[in-house]
Amino acid sequence: MIVNNVQLVLENEVVSGSLLMRDGEIAAIDQGRSQLPGALDGEGAFLLPGLIELHTDNLDKFFTPRPGVDWPSHSAMSSHDALMIANGITTVLDAVAVGDVRDGGHRLDNLNKMIGAIQQSNRQGVNRAEHRLHLRCELPNERTLALFEALMTTPELALVSLMDHSPGQRQYVSLEKYREYFQGKYQMNDRQMDEWETEQIALAARWSQPNRQAIAAHCRARTIPLASHDDATAAHVDESREIGVTIAEFPTTLAAATRSRATGMQVLMGAPNIVRGGSHSGNMAAAALAEQGLLDILSSDYYPASLLDAVFRLANDTRNACTLPQAAAMVSRNPARALGLNDRGLLAPGLRADLVLAHTDHGHAHVRHVWTQGRMVW
Structure with a gap:
């Protein structure tokens, strides 16, 4: 699964980009949007570690x-x-x-x-x-x-x-x-x-x-x-x-x-x-x-x-x-x-794909999606 068009909350910075999950782990993090079909559009929300x-x-x-x-x-x-x-x-x-x-x-x-x-x-x-x-x-x-x-x-x-x-x-x-x-x-x-x-x-x-x-x-x-x-x-x-x-x-x-x-x-x-x-x-x-x-x-x-x-x-x-x-x-x-x-605990290749997609569009944090070991559970 690819989560696209998100604000990636990394260890020392926040960058726009996409994240690839494979076999329960984070496989890759890329700056910029993915062009692959089927990627989940994060609509500019924040992607954080679980x-x-x-x-x-x-x-x-x-x-x-x-x-x-x-x-x-x-x-x-x-x-x-x-x-x-x-x-x-x-x-x-x-x-x-x-x-x-x-x-x-x-x-x-x-x-x-x-x-x-x-x-x-x-x-x-x-x-x-x-x-x-x-x-x-x-x-x-x-x-x-x-x-x-x-x-x-x-x-x-x-x-x-x-x-x-x-x-x-x-x-x-x-x-x-x-x-x-x-x-x-x-x-x-x-x-x-x-x-x-x-x-x-x-x-x-x-x-x-x-x-x-x-x-x-x-x-x-x-x-x-x-x-x-x-x-x-x-x-x-x-x-x-x-x-x-x-x-x-x-x-x-x-x-x-x-x-x-x-x-x-x-x-x-x-x-x-x-x-x-x-x-x-x-x-x-x-x-x-x-x-x-x-x-x-x-x-x-x-x-x-x-x-x-x-x-x-x-x-x-x-x-x-x-x-x-x-x-x-x-x-x-x-x-x-x-x-x-x-x-776990960071967005980095090789770690567990435990992730939270959250937006603050209305002034408060709201959870949009959650993954545990690469499986969407919310």
Whole structure:
């Protein structure tokens, strides 16, 4: 297949031209229009590498679309996969919570069910995106280590993150924001919330550090990429680096982001943070990190459509010097390299033909077509 008359978003520039796919790979890139009959006319839209998502909670929503609703696995996985592809995401790490902050919550109940759905749909070949697994390990929980050890040999496992959502630190330095989030999510009154806070602080004091050290040791032994989560201080970052972390997920302060980059970690922030103009938790704005050249990877987190949207917002933001190729690298080349996926992430001959054709004709990014390994899937 030839995709003709497109703006090719290459590693360091954007050029007009055409792209040839053959046997699932990019065979050639040419400047200028192809004259061959049957070529797909891209109508001047942007052709980008397929987006690579390292941390999305989206799968969870399809398994429990409403409180108390347990949705069939095949339908949930199929709908999730379709939404990923519709937003240009061709490689996705489905984030599954291990040791959820609310024991007995639907994430914990659905743990094996969701992982089983990823595995079964992969084996059956029904997914259009490539799905892998990201284990989000909630450290202040006595069950976290045992659950992780039961899952750490899962073939699909591609990333592990270490998180501590206990009150008064990291993401929730602001107790007001902490109470607002958890009271809204779990409908707790003030007395219940007081008891909840006390319990979470005690659990963190008992379990966070032992779990952090043990899980990190397992990841180092198995060469599983490891991410920190919500580091807020230079001390947090140094601790993360010491145990083998290579990706700094959602640092909450400029100091933490600066220190992460200085120690060699790639800084990952949420694309919704870019789209909304700031953090919903009142923490570091991703655009501010981009302005200082401290942003490496974007994740759609809880809103898949934000990923492509954020790329064009960053490229059009006059407050930073981020070009479209640099912004596109945050959702393609950089996450691919962070995982050691050297067969994708760029428009270059010999790499996988995972592609997104997107236009901005009406001032917003819209996906027109998506290919995975040379096959049009959208």
